[in-house]
Amino acid sequence: MHRLALIPTIAFGIFAGTALAGCTEGQSAPAAMIADGTIGDRISEQPVENSAEQAVPNRTDAETDGGERTYTILGVGDVMMGSDWPEPGMDPRVTPDGDPATVMGPELVEMFGAADVVFGNYEGTIHASSRDAKACGNSRFCYVFRSPPFHADYLRRVGFTLMSHANNHARDFGESGRTATVDNLRRVGIVVAGGDRDGMRIGVQTLDDGRTVALVSFGHNPGLLSVRNYARVTEMVQAADAQADIVMVSCHIGAEGADYHRVTRDTETYLNENRGNPFRFARTAVDAGADIVFCHGPHIPRAVEVYQGRFIAYSLGNFWTYGRFNLRGHNGLAPIARLEVDAEGALVSADIVSARQDRPGGPYLDRSNAAAQRTAELTVRDFPESGVRIDASGRLSWPGSAD
Numbered sequence: 001m002h003r004l005a006l007i008p009t010i011a012f013g014i015f016a017g018t019a020l021a022g023c024t025e026g027q028s029a030p031a032a033m034i035a036d037g038t039i040g041d042r043i044s045e046q047p048v049e050n051s052a053e054q055a056v057p058n059r060t061d062a063e064t065d066g067g068e069r070t071y072t073i074l075g076v077g078d079v080m081m082g083s084d085w086p087e088p089g090m091d092p093r094v095t096p097d098g099d100p101a102t103v104m105g106p107e108l109v110e111m112f113g114a115a116d117v118v119f120g121n122y123e124g125t126i127h128a129s130s131r132d133a134k135a136c137g138n139s140r141f142c143y144v145f146r147s148p149p150f151h152a153d154y155l156r157r158v159g160f161t162l163m164s165h166a167n168n169h170a171r172d173f174g175e176s177g178r179t180a181t182v183d184n185l186r187r188v189g190i191v192v193a194g195g196d197r198d199g200m201r202i203g204v205q206t207l208d209d210g211r212t213v214a215l216v217s218f219g220h221n222p223g224l225l226s227v228r229n230y231a232r233v234t235e236m237v238q239a240a241d242a243q244a245d246i247v248m249v250s251c252h253i254g255a256e257g258a259d260y261h262r263v264t265r266d267t268e269t270y271l272n273e274n275r276g277n278p279f280r281f282a283r284t285a286v287d288a289g290a291d292i293v294f295c296h297g298p299h300i301p302r303a304v305e306v307y308q309g310r311f312i313a314y315s316l317g318n319f320w321t322y323g324r325f326n327l328r329g330h331n332g333l334a335p336i337a338r339l340e341v342d343a344e345g346a347l348v349s350a351d352i353v354s355a356r357q358d359r360p361g362g363p364y365l366d367r368s369n370a371a372a373q374r375t376a377e378l379t380v381r382d383f384p385e386s387g388v389r390i391d392a393s394g395r396l397s398w399p400g401s402a403d
Contacts, residue, residue: 070348071207071246073117074159075294075337077316080124080169081154081362082323085133085146089323091362096150100158103362108355111338112159117205117213119162120319121250121296122192124169125177126152126184132174143324144172149184156188161205164250165194166217166224167297193217193250196225202240211343214244219252220275220297227253227276234288241289246345249290252297253278254315258330263303263314263382278302282312291345294337300330301371303378304337306388306398309346313337317371322361332356334363335371350396352376369394 082090093103101109112118124145136142155163163185170178178195185192191203193215205213216236218225225236240247254260255270265279275297282293286307293312295302302315318325319334334355340348354371355363372394379388387399 068342069209070340070342071117071211071213072115073119073213073246073248073292073337073339073341074112074115075119075292075313075316075339076319076334077121077296078123078167078299078318079120079155079160079163079320080122080145080322080325081147081151081320083124083145083147085130085144089360091322091360093362094151094154094322096153098154100154103364104158104355105364108336108363108365109158111336111353115159115338116207117161117248118159119164119215119248119250119294120155120160121164121167121252121294121316122155122181122185123167123321125173125181127173127177127180129173129176129180131176133177134172134174143169145169146173146177152184152188152190155185156190160190162203162213162215162248163190163192164215164217164252164294164296165192166219166250167194167252168219168221170194170221171223191215194219194225195223197223201225201236202243204244211246212244213246213248214240215248215250216240217250217252218281220273221252224252227251227281228274230280230284233281233284237285237288237290245343246292246341247290248292248294249282249285251276251278251281251285251293251295253281253295254298254302256298257326258300260298261300261302261330261378263378278314282314283307286310286312291341292339299326301333301335301375301378303382304350304352304375304388304390304396305379305383305386306347306350306396306401307386309400311337311339311341311347311350318357318361319355320361320363321357325361327357327359327361330374332358333366333371333374335375347401349402352390352394352396354394 081094126147134144191205193203194217203215218227220227253276255268267277268275285293291310295314296316298315299318301317305312336353338351338353352372352375354366354369356366376390389397
């Protein structure tokens with residue numbers, strides 16, 4: 001129903017952008033890029049040869065009970081490892097030659113390295129220019145994020161392969177900063193998708209066996225594929241489905257903060273801004289052909305759902321947000337969605353791996369499993385009819401699953 005036969009891949013060059021919380025107008029964002037293999041946005045795009053193609057490291061093949069290969073996909077929430085603008089707020093552990101295990105610990109690093117796809121929402125910009133910096137009237141409520149170029153290299157060492165750049169901080173330094181961010185992520189081989197602009201709508205990662213994973217990202221800020229335009233959501237998801245085997249959709253959507261932990265199934269408003277209807281958006285995306293929906297923006301975990309055999313996370317919260325981010329209470333929980341999907345994107349198994357952050361930020365494995373427990377509570381409360389349950393270890397079961 002969702003997948004087409006494996007199609008030949010052609011290398012395409014692509015570009016990106018992003019955005020986050022605390023600011024409204026003045027920072028729309030976009031992006032889509034190349035990565036390890038093939039990338040492309042074939043809606044109004046001209047093919048461009050990818051001259052910096054990199055191979056994705058070989059992974060350990062997981063298999064279903066029937067012996068068919070499955071693919072490990074990790075999804076996390078917001079990522080911004082420190083900003084040097086306008087005042088330095090940098091994590092001293094994140095250095096050009098630094099080992100990510102010094103922050104995340106060896107177990108998380110090993111898990112990231114073993115995955116076929118690792119997704120996050122990049123909530124800032126990566127470059128060294130001050131050009132087009134957003135002006136803030138009140139710095140207490142306005143955030144401008146600029147990270148040095150080596151952060152892109154560090155993210156690749158962490159294991160990230162796909163990044164959304166569709167959020168309210170993608171244009172903290174205007175279009176020039178967005179383009180520079182995309183260039184830096186592209187340079188290290190991370191696929192990016194985000195902006196409603198030629199070359200930024202869809203990114204495609206090619207796996208080690210030739211299978212392809214497309215990412216198309218949506219947000220609520222100007223310059224993005226809009227979470228409120230359901231006809232366009234359907235159009236773009238179908239376009240991604242036509243060029244890849246597995247389709248992932250990202251959404252920066254919903255109100256922000258600890259008071260907004262419900263999936264209300266209604267339109268959500270924050271700072272007098274229509275921030276979309278997460279439930280309607282996710283269902284529309286899956287109905288159009290999406291296999292995985294990873295949402296972010298509220299900065300806290302929300303419920304998850306399995307709909308038509310496809311996985312939806314309504315908010316993966318903050319994963320690696322260093323500096324001025326609120327990490328108190330549930331804001332500090334950093335759920336990691338670890339999925340096994342088949343070659344057509346259908347969900348085979350799923351876990352919520354619990355990480356967390358303390359001020360000033362940086363994720364580590366949480367053996368209390370607080371993020372999984374919180375996600376379990378929210379899922380039973382907001383989707384009681386779905387039959388999705390999460391056990392104490394974070395393992396999901398749902399009607400028709402093997403568990």
